[in-house]
Amino acid sequence: xxxxxxxxxxxxxxxxxxxxxxxxxxxxxxxxxxxxxxxxxxxxxxxxxxxxxxxxxxxxxxxxxxxxxxxxxxxxxxxxxxxxxxxxxxxxxxxxxxxxxxxxxxxxxxxxxxxxxxxxxxxxxxxxxxxxxxxxxxxxxxxxxxxxxxxxxxxxxxxxxxxxxxxxxxxxxxxxxxxxxxxxxxxxxxxxxxxxxxxxxxxxxxxxxxxxxxxxxxxxxxxxxxxxxxxxxxxxxxxxxxxxxxxxxxxxxxxxxxxxxxxxxxxxxxxxxxxxxxxxxxxxxxxxxxxxxxxxxxxxxxxxxxxxxxxxxxxxxxxxxxxxxxxxxxxxxxxxxxxxxxxxxxxxxxxxxxxxxxxxxxxxxxxxxxxxxxxxxxxxxxxxxxxxxxxxxxxxxxxxxxxxxxxxxxxxxxxxxxxxxxxxxxxxxxxxxxxxxxxxxxxxxxxxxxxx
Amino acid sequence: xxxxxxxxxxxxxxxxxxxxxxxxxxxxxxxxxxxxxxxxxxxxxxxxxxxxxxxxxxxxxxxxxxxxxxxxxxxxxxxxxxxxxxxxxxxxxxxxxxxxxxxxxxxxxxxxxxxxxxxxxxxxxxxxxxxxxxxxxxxxxxxxxxxxxxxxxxxxxxxxxxxxxxxxxxxxxxxxxxxxxxxxxxxxxxxxxxxxxxxxxxxxxxxxxxxxxxxxxxxxxxxxxxxxxxxxxxxxxxxxxxxxxxxxxxxxxxxxxxxxxxxxxxxxxxxxxxxxxxxxxxxxxxxxxxxxxxxxxxxxxxxxxxxxxxxxxxxxxxxxxxxxxxxxxxxxxxxxxxxxxxxxxxxxxxxxxxxxxxxxxxxxxxxxxxxxxxxxxxxxxxxxxxxxxxxxxxxxxxxxxxxxxxxxxxxxxxxxxxxxxxxxxxxxxxxxxxxxxxxxxxxxxxxxxxxxxxxxxxxxxxxxxxxxxxxxxxxxxxxxxxxxxxxxxxxxxxxxxxxxxxxxxxxxxxxxxxxxxxxxxxxxxxxxxxxxxxxxxxxxxxxx
Numbered sequence: 001x002x003x004x005x006x007x008x009x010x011x012x013x014x015x016x017x018x019x020x021x022x023x024x025x026x027x028x029x030x031x032x033x034x035x036x037x038x039x040x041x042x043x044x045x046x047x048x049x050x051x052x053x054x055x056x057x058x059x060x061x062x063x064x065x066x067x068x069x070x071x072x073x074x075x076x077x078x079x080x081x082x083x084x085x086x087x088x089x090x091x092x093x094x095x096x097x098x099x100x101x102x103x104x105x106x107x108x109x110x111x112x113x114x115x116x117x118x119x120x121x122x123x124x125x126x127x128x129x130x131x132x133x134x135x136x137x138x139x140x141x142x143x144x145x146x147x148x149x150x151x152x153x154x155x156x157x158x159x160x161x162x163x164x165x166x167x168x169x170x171x172x173x174x175x176x177x178x179x180x181x182x183x184x185x186x187x188x189x190x191x192x193x194x195x196x197x198x199x200x201x202x203x204x205x206x207x208x209x210x211x212x213x214x215x216x217x218x219x220x221x222x223x224x225x226x227x228x229x230x231x232x233x234x235x236x237x238x239x240x241x242x243x244x245x246x247x248x249x250x251x252x253x254x255x256x257x258x259x260x261x262x263x264x265x266x267x268x269x270x271x272x273x274x275x276x277x278x279x280x281x282x283x284x285x286x287x288x289x290x291x292x293x294x295x296x297x298x299x300x301x302x303x304x305x306x307x308x309x310x311x312x313x314x315x316x317x318x319x320x321x322x323x324x325x326x327x328x329x330x331x332x333x334x335x336x337x338x339x340x341x342x343x344x345x346x347x348x349x350x351x352x353x354x355x356x357x358x359x360x361x362x363x364x365x366x367x368x369x370x371x372x373x374x375x376x377x378x379x380x381x382x383x384x385x386x387x388x389x390x391x392x393x394x395x396x397x398x399x400x401x402x403x404x405x406x407x408x409x410x411x412x413x414x415x416x417x418x419x420x421x422x423x424x425x426x427x428x429x430x431x432x433x434x435x436x437x438x439x440x441x442x443x444x445x446x447x448x449x450x451x452x
Numbered sequence: 453x454x455x456x457x458x459x460x461x462x463x464x465x466x467x468x469x470x471x472x473x474x475x476x477x478x479x480x481x482x483x484x485x486x487x488x489x490x491x492x493x494x495x496x497x498x499x500x501x502x503x504x505x506x507x508x509x510x511x512x513x514x515x516x517x518x519x520x521x522x523x524x525x526x527x528x529x530x531x532x533x534x535x536x537x538x539x540x541x542x543x544x545x546x547x548x549x550x551x552x553x554x555x556x557x558x559x560x561x562x563x564x565x566x567x568x569x570x571x572x573x574x575x576x577x578x579x580x581x582x583x584x585x586x587x588x589x590x591x592x593x594x595x596x597x598x599x600x601x602x603x604x605x606x607x608x609x610x611x612x613x614x615x616x617x618x619x620x621x622x623x624x625x626x627x628x629x630x631x632x633x634x635x636x637x638x639x640x641x642x643x644x645x646x647x648x649x650x651x652x653x654x655x656x657x658x659x660x661x662x663x664x665x666x667x668x669x670x671x672x673x674x675x676x677x678x679x680x681x682x683x684x685x686x687x688x689x690x691x692x693x694x695x696x697x698x699x700x701x702x703x704x705x706x707x708x709x710x711x712x713x714x715x716x717x718x719x720x721x722x723x724x725x726x727x728x729x730x731x732x733x734x735x736x737x738x739x740x741x742x743x744x745x746x747x748x749x750x751x752x753x754x755x756x757x758x759x760x761x762x763x764x765x766x767x768x769x770x771x772x773x774x775x776x777x778x779x780x781x782x783x784x785x786x787x788x789x790x791x792x793x794x795x796x797x798x799x800x801x802x803x804x805x806x807x808x809x810x811x812x813x814x815x816x817x818x819x820x821x822x823x824x825x826x827x828x829x830x831x832x833x834x835x836x837x838x839x840x841x842x843x844x845x846x847x848x849x850x851x852x853x854x855x856x857x858x859x860x861x862x863x864x865x866x867x868x869x870x871x872x873x874x875x876x877x878x879x880x881x882x883x884x885x886x887x888x889x890x891x892x893x894x895x896x897x898x899x900x901x902x903x904x905x906x907x908x909x910x911x912x913x914x915x916x917x918x919x920x921x922x923x924x925x926x927x928x929x930x931x932x933x934x935x936x937x938x939x940x941x942x943x944x945x946x947x948x949x950x951x952x953x954x955x956x957x958x959x960x961x962x963x964x965x966x967x968x969x970x971x972x973x974x975x976x977x978x979x980x981x982x983x984x985x986x987x988x989x990x991x992x993x994x995x996x
């Protein structure tokens with residue numbers, strides 16, 4: 001906190017407009033407010049309607065379900081498209097992810113979900129510091145604490161979240177692949193242009209490419225005939241100018257040329273995707289949800305486009321940037337400082353340079369922010385961004401407005417406009433600005449904007 | 453799904469005999485099926501009714517279920533459904549003793565379904581057969597009308613929690629007023645009280661005048677009286693007709709019936725098929741209503757009897773320990789949380805004990821001395837009879853509201869648990885919030901099902917006007933749009949919804965360092981708002 005104040009003082013000396021001051025002060029206040037505040041974790045206790053006979057009496061029955069492939073997903077999506085044509089809003093939500101338990105192994109599950117809207121009573125609004133009462137039994141005086149649950153930084157909050165286990169499990173990948181396919185086909189997201197392939201060291205294809213005299217799987221007629229004629233010319237059975245009598249030709253065993261199966265190194269595209277997220281105080285709530293959900297969708301789309309050959313790197317930034325291991329942390333971390341976009345871009349540039357990713361990979365960078373930046377003129381950010389555009393296939397910046405500032409005039413938008421990069425490098429740099437209340441349709445629209 | 457083996461069936465028939473001897477009453481026939489996991493995946497989105505109509509949301513839910521399964525094993529599934537005959541589901545490899553225990557539980561449910569008055573409207577028909585014919589009807593319509601059938605199902609399901617369940621039940625109560633509004637009733641009850649705002653003196657005077665006429669001419673009195681009223685008040689007749697019409701509209705009619713009867717759109721010839729779909733959705737909802745409202749009772753009753761009957765069954769001696777393990781899991785009171793099996797069973801045991809000691813009496817209620825209350829025992833031994841009465845006449849809210857008292861809360865050391873943020877330790881702390889019976893009761897009541905109450909009216913320009921009766925809770929805002937969209941479609945014209953919304957002004961946070969006492973109450977201001985859905989666009993206006 002003191003560090004931030006110091007930074008703020010420093011910036012003030014350099015000169016800030018009243019509007020910029022206001023924005024920075026607001027963010028500092030928000031950080032104070034949200035510091036240490038977390039989502040209310042799902043209660044461990046079950047409610048009345050969570051109980052049912054089968055799990056209670058015959059629990060073995062519901063433990064091991066059979067999994068089917070999501071065959072009907074395509075149908076569901078096309079039904080949803082038809083809905084829109086009929087004048088009703090879409091109902092299927094795709095990419096809603098359900099979050100794993102806290103017991104170590106975590107999985108991403110991508111499922112189509114929907115809600116059945118009805119007129120229902122609602123709670124009056126959640127109290128941030130006190131959850132609603134529940135039943136209980138046993139010892140304890142009134143007021144006595146009977147259990148504690150630490151507020152972890154990395155929350156395991158309820159549904160609507162996202163998460164990915166260490167190294168990403170197989171299921172999550174195939175799910176992401178499926179979803180990428182759906183996104184591409186049904187939501188008409190564009191296909192990617194091939195930008196150079198490189199020989200894979202780990203992937204092979206098997207093909208009937210090698211020729212082998214004498215034995216093999218399939219006879220290569222043309223090569224066999226050629227060899228046969230060669231042999232017979234050598235034997236003097238075929239002479240120039242004379243008519244060839246096929247019945248008199250001799251066949252040596254090695255004249256029969258076959259094709260045999262052989263292992264070939266495959267060529268493939270590889271991509272590395274940097275997901276960069278602003279986790280400053282002002283990102284709390286809706287902007288974070290939006291950015292993360294969009295990043296999940298982008299990840300799925302790229303997974304499909306590159307047929308699983310996608311590496312992901314996750315970077316979070318406030319005034320400083322850090323790389324985190326997995327999507328789970330990337331999604332859940334919500335501690336916060338101020339905002340300096342440049343720090344994150346610098347980190348990306350460093351990683352790319354250090355690991356020479358530029359040479360072997362198609363590089364994508366997606367950055368989600370609420371548009372605040374304490375580097376108000378982009379003095380530090382723009383040069384880093386320019387550097388990035390030097391190697392990246394695409395840089396997509398999503399601004400999810402936090403609703404505190406004036407719509408359409410965040411710092412990031414302003415200095416990007418001013419730099420002229422959006423026009424100059426139109427094919428490399430994209431910007432998408434969305435409102436706090438955007439829905440999934442809008443998110444997918446946004447992706448189209450970022451990657452087309 | 454296949455039927456359970458003859459061996460198991462024979463054991464179960466033995467269970468039925470023993471249950472009957474104890475006073476439970478239920479139909480002779482029952483069907484028991486072996487179900488696999490795959491069956492369950494298909495059954496659960498249909499609420500275990502194998503013949504329920506198909507609807508695409510069920511597919512989504514299947515997919516979601518699968519997703520959920522990867523994360524959370526276990527999910528609400530019922531073991532027995534309220535059909536004729538009742539159908540129950542079993543795992544393939546249950547040992548005999550477990551099947552006996554489960555079947556006693558199932559018998560408890562069947563007895564409850566077939567005797568509790570909140571299920572009265574489900575007694576006279578077999579829901580699974582009705583569901584099957586609805587399913588076929590919907591399938592046939594779908595082949596003709598395509599996706600529009602699904603839109604109608606969707607829009608109907610959007611209002612299926614507003615069905616007139618209690619009105620439906622009232623039909624069986626014998627109390628339902630069927631007579632038309634008479635002119636005389638209208639004159640005294642509505643006209644001079646509400647229209648004329650007559651003083652008590654003039655009201656009494658009118659009654660005297662009428663009584664005078666009756667004593668003069670007992671037969672012609674009413675006509676002569678009304679005649680005099682009509683000459684005196686020229687508007688009387690038209691107001692009477694209006695009130696009569698209004699009353700007929702309101703009487704025993706829910707939003708489904710209202711739309712089905714009065715919507716011009718639905719009553720067009722080409723749209724009449726929609727009525728059938730709506731009726732199917734309505735019937736399904738009505739069927740499920742009592743189940744949601746009797747969860748604690750139903751599970752408590754079944755748990756009470758599976759324990760009672762199992763322990764008295766001589767056939768399965770030697771499995772008491774196995775039984776105890778499963779039974780404890782089912783009926784243990786959780787440290788935090790509400791288990792309907794445990795709570796219901798304890799309440800039944802508690803009131804049986806009250807009945808046995810004659811504590812359900814005025815005599816006992818007037819005793820205030822704690823020691824005397826504790827020792828009180830009239831040895832009436834009417835507890836069993838009493839719990840049978842409770843199972844017949846109560847719903848969850850009545851059960852909880854009537855029988856949870858301080859003695860019960862103390863006996864089982866129950867409390868309302870709270871969960872609060874401790875900022876210094878950075879933890880959520882669970883704590884004992886209150887051991888007061890009233891607070892415990894309110895907490896349980898609060899967790900029970902309670903759909904909003906919506907009154908229906910029509911404005912002069914034939915727009916539908918829905919009035920959400922304020923009961924201290926707002927509606928879920930995000931769902932208003934989708935719901936009204938459907939109602940507008942079914943009504944064919946614009947729809948208004950009046951409801952209340954809360955503005956919460958949180959109290960100033962306690963200063964750091966101060967010991968945290970009771971949090972200051974939040975200030976809530978309610979305001980009335982009107983939503984309007986016109987041409988599929990929602991707008992909102994504050995009312996004053």
